[in-house]
Amino acid sequence: MTETEPAARSDAARQLSALGVKAGGILLVHTAFSKLGPIDGGPSGLIDALLAAVGPHGTLVMPSMSDDDEIPFDAARTPCLENMGIVADTFWRMPGVLRSDNPHAFAAIGPRAAEIVAAHPLDVPHGLDSPVGRVYEMDGHVLLLGVGHDANTTVHLAENMAGARYLRPKHLTVLRDGKPERFEYRELDHCCQGFALLDAWLDAEGKQRRGQVGYGEARLMRSRDVVDAALPRLREDETAFLHAPGMCEECDDARAALQAGKP
Structure with missing residues (x-):
């Protein structure tokens, strides 16, 4: 195929299999469709390729969060947060896809979908008792398509497991x-650019597979490997993913929250 023609769905499915996506597994996908180049069928075509790669016994999962904190979330109607991308917003609307009833929603289809999107708490959106935590406990994989680790919610799971204390007020x-x-609560929150450190950590251990899907970059890894790479670094220095002071307002706010929370 050339970059002037859409990638066929079957080609994208073969690329996913070559990357290491296994039929019958659990796959949590973060994607920016615009980075993958044209794919036959658009976002739905990419979802078809993902479903073909995991097969009928596999479970496909995507983030499905809302961006409106003033209107109550409705799993049947509320659009995704804009930066989730068009693939995620297309996915939850498809027949057979289940979506968790929570503003921090995830959507899933497949044999383990109901377990993954079962009720989860509002105030700890990425803990072990959440869709991303369940993918981890089920030994699922994370697939980044056209995005980096700054979009990888599994890193937030590692922060929660490490007991990071940069909690900022939310509602x-x-x-x-x-x-x-x-509903008011406090959530781990900061700029996520520092999550790019995972590339070097995972690559050094051979825990991340790189390839191409469509015309874009793809990375595949086990959820457990993401946590195993991040957790010891966070336990050694809970600010490991934060910018140095004065470089980023969000990270400065996180550092201030950390200082305020210290005994």
């Missing part, structure tokens, strides 16, 4: 007894 609007109610 959501939820329905309680049929009425909107403001």
Whole structure:
């Protein structure tokens, strides 16, 4: 294929298999469709290729979070957060796809979809008791298509497991007894550019496979390998992923929250 013609869905499926995506597995996908070049069928064509790669006994998972903290989340109607991308926003709307009833939603299809998107807490969106935590415990894989580790929610799981303390105030609007109610909590939050460190850590251990899907870069790794790479670094220095002071407002806010939370 040339870059002037859309990649065929069957070609994309073969690329995914060559990368190491296994039929019957659990695959959590983060993607930026615009980085993959044209694919036959557009976002739906890429989803078809992903489904072909995991097969009928595999489970496909994508983030499906909302960006509106003023209107109660409705799993059947609320669009994805814009930076989730068009593939994620297409995926949750497809027949047979289940979506968790939570503003920090994930969507999934396959034999283990219901387990993965079962009820999860509002105030710890990426802990072990969450879709991303369940993918980890089920020994699933993470696939980055056209995006880097700054989009990899499994790194947030490692932060939670490490007990990182840079918790910043957040709020959501939820329905309680049929009425909107403001829910306030504190969440790990900062600029995620530092997650790019995972590339060197995983590559050094041969824990990340790189390749091409469509016309874009792809990375595949076990969820457990992401956590295993990040967790000891965070336990040694919980600011490992934060910019140095004065370089980034979000990371400065996280550092301030960390200092405020120290005994």
